[in-house]
Amino acid sequence: MSWAWLSLAIAAEVVATLSLRASEGLRRPAWILPILAGYAIAFTSLARALAEGMKVGVAYGVWTATGIAAVAVLARAFWGDPLTRRMMAGIAVIAVGVLLVELG
Numbered sequence: 001m002s003w004a005w006l007s008l009a010i011a012a013e014v015v016a017t018l019s020l021r022a023s024e025g026l027r028r029p030a031w032i033l034p035i036l037a038g039y040a041i042a043f044t045s046l047a048r049a050l051a052e053g054m055k056v057g058v059a060y061g062v063w064t065a066t067g068i069a070a071v072a073v074l075a076r077a078f079w080g081d082p083l084t085r086r087m088m089a090g091i092a093v094i095a096v097g098v099l100l101v102e103l104g
Helices: 001-022 029-049 058-080 085-103
Strands: none
Touching: 001 029, 001 058, 029 058, 058 085
C-alpha cells in the first residue's frame, strides 16, 4: 500500500507544480486551489507512505526523481519549455542514483 500512497503523492505534486506554472506567478487566481490541494494531497500521501513503512530515503528519492522527470516532460508538452539532451541525461543520472539508494 505504501507504493500506492507514494504514487498518489507524486501525481498530486506534479499537478500542483504544473498548476503553479500555469498560474503565472499566482497572477491567475483560478490556479490557486489546484496548487494548494495538490501540495496538501502530496504531503499527506507521502506521510501515509512513510507511515506504511516505506524508507524515507527511498520515498523521497523516488518522489523527487519521478516528479522532476514528469514535470520536465509535461512542461515541454504544455508550454514548450526546453528539454535538451543534457537535461534528459541529468534526469537519467538522477534515476540511476535513486535506484542505487533503493537497492541500498
